[in-house]
Amino acid sequence: MPIRIPRDDVPASTGGLLRPALTLFVVLSLITGLLYPLAVTGVAQTAFPHQANGSLITQAGKAVGSELIGQSFTEPGHFWGRPSATAPMPYNASASGGSNLGPTNPALTDAVKARIEALRAAAPGNTQPVPVDLVTASASGLDPHISPAAAAYQAERVARARSLPVAQVQALVQQHTESPWLGLLGEPRVNVLALNLALDALPKQ
Numbered sequence: 001m002p003i004r005i006p007r008d009d010v011p012a013s014t015g016g017l018l019r020p021a022l023t024l025f026v027v028l029s030l031i032t033g034l035l036y037p038l039a040v041t042g043v044a045q046t047a048f049p050h051q052a053n054g055s056l057i058t059q060a061g062k063a064v065g066s067e068l069i070g071q072s073f074t075e076p077g078h079f080w081g082r083p084s085a086t087a088p089m090p091y092n093a094s095a096s097g098g099s100n101l102g103p104t105n106p107a108l109t110d111a112v113k114a115r116i117e118a119l120r121a122a123a124p125g126n127t128q129p130v131p132v133d134l135v136t137a138s139a140s141g142l143d144p145h146i147s148p149a150a151a152a153y154q155a156e157r158v159a160r161a162r163s164l165p166v167a168q169v170q171a172l173v174q175q176h177t178e179s180p181w182l183g184l185l186g187e188p189r190v191n192v193l194a195l196n197l198a199l200d201a202l203p204k205q
Contacts, residue, residue, distance in 0.1 A: 064193075162202075
């Protein structure tokens with residue numbers, strides 16, 4: 001004897017399910033793919049335009065870098081930033097990453113020794129301990145900051161190369177030392193690019 005299926009248990013047709021599914025897809029796409037990004041972009045551009053546009057540092061109306069990405073400085077008259085392990089050149093923002101060398105890897109030891117020797121050779125009379133952030137790369141390879149200790153270590157070399165009083169260079173470092181956010185989050189730090197631009201803006205001796 002054939003079994004009768006109650007009318008209420010008959011599955012809905014495919015056409016009946018497709019319309020609400022497509023409607024939901026379109027609505028969610030508009031909200032998450034258009035309205036939400038536009039709202040977030042609008043708030044960011046209104047409330048935080050500097051940060052939203054890359055925290056760019058400009059000079060004479062021209063962008064010379066970003067507060068968020070380090071640059072390579074090698075001249076004695078400039079402060080040097082934290083080493084970068086990005087390839088094919090240091091501070092490559094399109095290839096952010098660290099060296100991934102473990103603490104027992106001889107290659108890391110050799111790299112640190114070479115950096116210490118370069119710092120010592122650039123300032124032979126400096127007998128202070130070398131700050132660790134001057135000889136070890138960050139995980140991103142893009143760190144734009146150094147510690148106040150790393151800046152203080154280089155102050156004498158920079159002053160000598162520029163024929164400036166050491167006290168003047170140290171005062172400039174102090175002016176560019178950023179405090180932890182709200183006095184609690186993060187560590188004191190010095191933006192290397194901003195500091196070097198301030199040095200370059202000083203009257204020639």
